[in-house]
Amino acid sequence: MLYERVQSALRGRVLLREETLRLALAALLFGGHLLLEDVPGTGKTTFAKALARVLGLSFGRIQMTPDLLPQDLTGVYLYREGSLVWEQGPIFAQVLLVDELNRATPRTQSALLEAMGEGQVTLEGKTHPLPEPFFVLATQNPVEEEGTFPLPVAQRDRFAARLALGYPDEKALLEALRGQDPLEGLAPVTDAEEVLALRREVRRVRVEEELTDYLLALARFLRGREGVRLGPSPRALLQVERLAQALALLEGRGFVLPEDLKAAFRAAIPHRLLLALEAELSGLTPEGLVEEALEAVPAPVEAG
Amino acid sequence: MGLLGLLHGFHLLARVEGVGPLGPLLPLFLAALGFGLGHLSLPGLPALSLSARAPTFRASPGEAGGPGGSVAYLPPEGGFPLWVGVVDRLLAHALPLALALLLALGLLLLGRRRGLPLFRGLHLLPLLLALPLLLGLFFLLGSLGGGEGAGGQGVGPPPSSPPSQGPVEWVHGPRALGEVGIALAGLSALFTLALLLALLAWAWRGRGGEGGEGEGAAFPFPRAFQRSLPASRVRRAYLEALEALKGAGLPRRPAEGPVEYGKRVEAAFPEAHPLLARLTALYLPVRYGGKAEREEAEEAEALALRILELCSTKGSKAP
Structure with a gap:
């Protein structure tokens, strides 16, 4: 590995x-x-x-x-x-x-x-x-x-x-x-x-459709959140998904977990968010908003 | 069963004196609204009034029959046609019987869909409750005499003692009113049956079984609903473990992933952690990797059962 x-x-x-x-x-x-x-x-x-x-x-x-x-x-x-x-x-x-x-x-x-x-x-x-x-x-x-x-x-x-x-x-x-x-x-x-061979493998890592829906729901949350002037772009979401696939591959898994997606979201989204001035002045941070989204949007797991 | 009781209660309420100007029409309305179940007469409960033979409801005091008196309606002169009697009998006996059977069948199908074995498990309880009801219905059917049925003919004598004080005037009721009431009740009963049959068809299509993940694909219902009733045995086992842990005070937060949840359980309930860790390891490839599950299903179910036992022990030890 x-x-x-x-x-x-x-x-x-x-x-x-x-x-x-x-x-x-x-x-x-x-x-x-x-x-x-x-x-x-x-x-x-x-x-x-x-x-x-x-x-x-x-x-x-x-x-x-x-x-x-x-x-x-x-x-x-x-x-x-x-x-x-x-x-x-x-x-x-x-x-x-x-x-x-x-x-x-x-x-x-x-x-x-x-x-x-x-x-x-x-x-x-x-x-x-x-x-x-x-x-x-x-x-x-x-x-x-x-x-x-x-x-x-x-x-x-x-x-x-x-x-x-x-x-x-x-x-x-x-x-x-x-x-x-x-x-x-x-x-x-x-x-x-080997690095190039692994790069080719990344694309083959499975992303369940519900995980893609989950990612879209996270993006929707941020785009609709008060104080966010610019939410995650389509490129950002694509990169989150790829990053999650690569994280799964590094763990030797052929499929993505919600945790991979969350880790990728935390790393890939904050620097792309643009906050309204009032939101910044009120102490909101992109990292805080990303955490808020991850806490608010239900992960695709069995509803127990 | 709760619905039956409620409707019966409404019907009895409607028979109470002084329900206002709508009083005479209320039983008909409720019988229609209640999908014909207002006809159900369980042993020990008062008989219901809406029948083809004697739609007797009482007018308000003072409205007819003089001050302080009342009027009771008899079937119209010449009686009802034959179809009224047939529908009345069907509504009174055959419909509750069919409903009870359909409910029992539905519970069985839903229980099977949840992956519970057919002849043991929690879902059998409603069935066991339904059986005495069925027996009661059979008893009721068997105890019926010939004098009660036969819509078109039977115009019985007026009751010997009307329930209220004052003089009672017995008059023949309007023919159309009784027929319309019965027809409405019949129609709504048919509607109820159609709904139940649709529910059964849905339960049958989603009954699950030994198939893998792809089985639910043809399911015509929203994905969120499918999620709540997974078709895969491993997923069901994981769900049961989650429910057991929830009962033990460790519910999974909606935003929590399976691995995150496992870590939290490790800290809060270390005894259950090795079991949950193994179950999670079986669950993840099935849930997110599209893996077929045949070999792991039994192990997953055994793990879920052990977690359930652990949680029960924990629950019983809790103060």
């Missing part, structure tokens, strides 16, 4: 909750991308590097700044020895860490988001496919917003899930302080072939 192998390889090296690792792997498996939102120093970069290494995938990193241009990501054509030569940008990696995404200008952000959506970049009329699997981990710092360009909802919608790593508990922190360099001696436990 891929999850156990990865978890075992990362144990004691990366300060990560199990649920976060599961969701990150699930996002990778269904072809989604991840938004890591947390304060600095919680191990976002280490996690991305370690994940790429244990999965046997190539790693790329881009530090976003306001003066970064799209070509700095995608690459450029250089004139060399009488001809134009294609120089690949750092975006051509299987696991791409985009640090502080909201520091880049909207123009550069949208170049990245286009690559995430299409799995390719187009330059000078030529299309260049990105390597497969292509998995973006973009980070955002939620506390320092000066000089940033917050992602609009339409662009946040491109991310399958938003996760927060959070501070580790003291025991894990102590182990990390006393332990070795987290990336030292970290060996791959799988490769791109």
